[in-house]
Amino acid sequence: MSTGWGRNRALLLYGLLSLAYAFLYVPIVVMIIYSFNASRLVTVWGGFSIKWYGELLQDEKVLDAAWLSLQVAVANATIATILGTLAAVVLVRFRRFRGRTLFTGMIAAPLVMPEIITGLAMLLLFVAMEQAIGWPEGRSITTIVIAHVTFSLSFVTVVVQSRLAQMDASLEEAAMDLGARPTKVFLVITLPIIAPALLAGWLLAFTLSIDDVVISAFVSGPGATPLPIVIFSKVRLGVSPEINALATIVVALVGVAMAIAGRVMLSRDRDERQHSTTSPQSV
């Protein structure tokens, strides 16, 4: 009787799990299917067609915006990773210094700050700065990057911080004892160990930036419009098959990237396990 009940419970559990996955994926699948719909209407299937992809690739506004978003995302991810790593080193390695409470507060706050407040605050800062010192002139790629770095650097810090805290500190101490300078210790010992966290932080900052609507809406201008803003203004007017095509491309790119990342992680996992089981002496 108990096994029967157990099996029922497992069935119920996996039923609920499938429900959650269905909820997550049905809208995406629907969008992909309708990106190949020849008809402009959602409810009508007008036959298979790839014409929306063609139209998308000829839409210069979308292409320009995509290029801008890519530049912003790369610049943002790189700056945020550098600053976020420095901040993580400060938080983990420097136990006591003046202004630590303020610093931890400023790292934690962007994580819980509604985007709309951050966006408003950034724009008001840029306006005040332009009045006071004449820089930055208007809204441009510079203001977008600054605003994005400010909110994504905290996420990088959190990712790097946890890796740094888990790291075996005796490795650093050994290098120090052998006479290496702190900079060298960091570059030769610490950096390679926390590298996976840096990569994860970079990707996270990249994604946050390329996906951001609300903050960009405040700090972008007519001369510099990132892709999400272009999509948002199109979508506000209703369903557009072009956006379905764009969404399909995004999902395909992310899917491929995730598959590669998963593969790499899996093979490294296996390598590590083999190393630790076959040759414990060599470690």
Add this chain to the structure above:
Amino acid sequence: MTALDRVARRWGRLIVGFPPYVWLLIFFLVPFLIVIKISLSQAVMGIPPYTPLLEWGEGAVLTIRIALGSFGTLFSDELYAFAYLNSLRLAAIATFCCLLLGYPAAYAIARSSHSVRNLLLLLVALPFWTSFLIRVYAWIGILKTEGLLNGLLLWLGIIDTPLQILETDLAVLIGMVYSYLPFMVLPLFATLEKMDLSLLEAAADLGCRPFQAFISVTLPLSLPGIVAGSLLVFIPAVGEFVIPDLLGGPDTLMIGKILWAEFFDNRDWPVASAVAVAMLILLVVPVMVFQRLQGRATEGTR
């Protein structure tokens, strides 16, 4: 350590700490001071559209003009209070639904075999890496009056006339649950995975029924995950703008939407700033205090 070493160490620390510290001071702290400042000034036509707070008058007399009018507006017009309460209400319901849907999912993933677990986790995280905007947009085609859901329900004969779902609070709730579900599942999974299963065996040996064991062992142990996941869903949901704007109707009042409208449509910067300050005081500060207390509590138990 020689004195020279100590000086070098001090400088080294300064060089490492300086860039992120100064960046956050200038681009994070100062903007909030500016928001507070503008919330205390008056709206005028012009560039920038607000009155200065400090002014050097004739004979170098510094005048400070504080206008509490914007905050007065927030209190006198009940639209703002209603929008704020409605944001809290919708965010709370969305958080609860995420918990109902996410807990069994996280539980099932945590108890699945090692080989499929990574794949299942990857599938939860995948939507997060794709565009949030596009995923919200996907629901428009499904929920609108002539959309897929109504088409399906009509075809099945469950309803005779299409339901108005898009442009209602229900659509906003669906959008929120959909967008934030991964944020609930991942922390729940993290705590459920770490759980010591021998505790459940012990409970069973002592004659505890599975359901009872779940209530008295698993649920309390997963409380940190429940709290973390709920915060990750609730906080962004309260300040959400994109979801109510795309899926909600004109009478879906949410505080993020109000701020947007005051700033972009009415160009009333002081009132928009006052809304932001009110949100900070009523939402962000309590959350940060709560997190600090919780952090201290977990440090204490360690």
